[in-house]
Amino acid sequence: MNIYDQQIQHQTRRHFLRGSGISIGSIALNQMLGTNSTATTIDPLLPKRAHFEAKAKRVIYIHLTGSPPHLDLWDYKPELVKRNGEDCPDEFYKGKRFAFTSGRPKLMGTPRTFKQFGKGGTWMSDAIPNFHSLADDLCVIKSMNTDQFNHAPAELFVHTGSPRPGRPSFGSWVTYGLGTENQNLPGYVVLISNGVQPNGGKNSFGTGFIPSVYQGVQCRSKGDPVLYLSDPKGMNRDIRRSSLDALKQLNEQAAKDFGHPETLTRIAQYELAFRMQMAVPEVMDISKESKKTLESYGAEPGGSSFANNCLLARRLTEKDVRFVQLFDWGWDFHGTNPGEDIRGGLTNKCAKTDKPIAALIKDLKERGLFDETLIIIGGEFGRTPFREGRTAGGKVLGRDHFPDAYSMVIAGGGARGGYSHGETDELGFSVAKDKVHVHDFQATLLHLLGFDHEKLTYRFQGRDYRLTDVHGKVIKEVVS
The missing domain is CATH 1.20.5 (Single alpha-helices involved in coiled-coils or other helix-helix interfaces)
Structure with missing residues (x-):
């Protein structure tokens, strides 16, 4: 018995x-x-239908932790260059909050060289040369705006819709809404360059109050792909299977007795972990890629670089993983040391990132995956149009945090390629046309995935929560 x-x-x-x-x-x-009874009561990760036909089936979100200087990459301001070194006008800094700026700052035009590329004439700087040939594939939103000016709350805001910990992340919402098409891999995978965690910590890819089965699973390209996935010493696969079967019986009975959703989540997680033992090591092994592919990304087997993670993102996408989240540290260009200088420091940082991102986009196009994969690139806020004062005695150029105006890039998955949306004023201090708030951006991304952002909800403590809170409108101009 x-x-x-x-x-x-x-x-x-x-x-x-x-x-x-x-x-x-x-x-x-x-x-x-x-709804699918099986998906909701037995395996919550089984594929589910969106609200309407989607442009994109999956997501690759590349978060540049610290926030890149958009005025030195995407948003060219010739008037700011002309007025470089002038005192900042009172209306642009007095009464406003900044992370480190004090006193009257000096306007700072970009030291980078800008040109227009593609049929749409997209402005790009010399810091991102590998993007130039992809101009017609990129949609640059130049009129972004956020409520937060410090890293952790701003990062949480863009990923969870709230500056406070405890809300579900974007990837969790997508996996909750769509499930996954590969039952042997997590629906939501997180790849972190060189092991440096994002400013928001695991809350940036957590589930908050929705079932933890939708949590982002951090995979590593060095060592065991997933911690604690391997069998303990002395346990083989048959013993593990028997143990899981016994646990499953207990959990199923507990679910019937108490009806707690996390009980079913545990069953699904244990079963997924068992299947992952075979599938994860295979998909995380980039040594099987050709020399040409490795060189195009700048990837090296056994490492944990951003280039490796971009290649892994393609491999995971190819295996129908629903949401792949990349975090890359090192974009906080305050100018307090040479590594944060928007001349040499930015050149060095971009050399490690724009090549693998460009290779990823080209690879997805060659494999027929680009049109159904939504790619998102950007940080948590912008950088000031003036020079920050803590710049190593004036020898280094840097910018402070800036929430009022910045740029984000989307591509593939229904995004309108070769198009720049919105404008900032001539000095880059505020949005002059077609403002896009973070909640608008989130609503638009969900729209591309087939969701009405007002209907993708989860009831918690008597309230229906959603990624966009009670705000957000779809920016239809950026949809192809």
């Missing part, structure tokens, strides 16, 4: 009727709502 049989023998009539009622009611409710 197994554990389940023993539990059945001890069921009272009241227990049976209560459990049967819940089960029958759940099935009836799922049928009325047109």
